[in-house]
Amino acid sequence: MTVVDHRSFYIEQVRNVTVVCFTVPALVESTCEFVSDELFELVENIIANGPIQVVIDLWSVREIDDWGLAMLRAFHETIEDHGGMTILCRIPQTVATALSHSGLKTCFHLQETRGEAIWSF
Known part of the structure; x- marks a missing residue:
């Protein structure tokens, strides 16, 4: 297992799966710029080097707004556009509620545990 740290998340390589574990407590407008910069740098690396199987662990995220939801959706769609798959896991109730209220819950693959x-996969 390989672990790489960024400011807003760390990455573990488990089997042929990239696991992204957020360390920031909020995916909101004020944090989205630096989080999305790091996240989309990761996307480019995953697409270039494969495999394109990603788990996003949301356990530390206690707050999410439309900006955060849009960022997760863009990440998910980019991975899927390149033949990969993204699964969200360990979703706190506040994030699950935001996903449901936005209508995005059905857009994502969801699992309870990492x-x-x-x-x-």
């Missing part, structure tokens, strides 16, 4: 998400 293990379930990794073994889904």
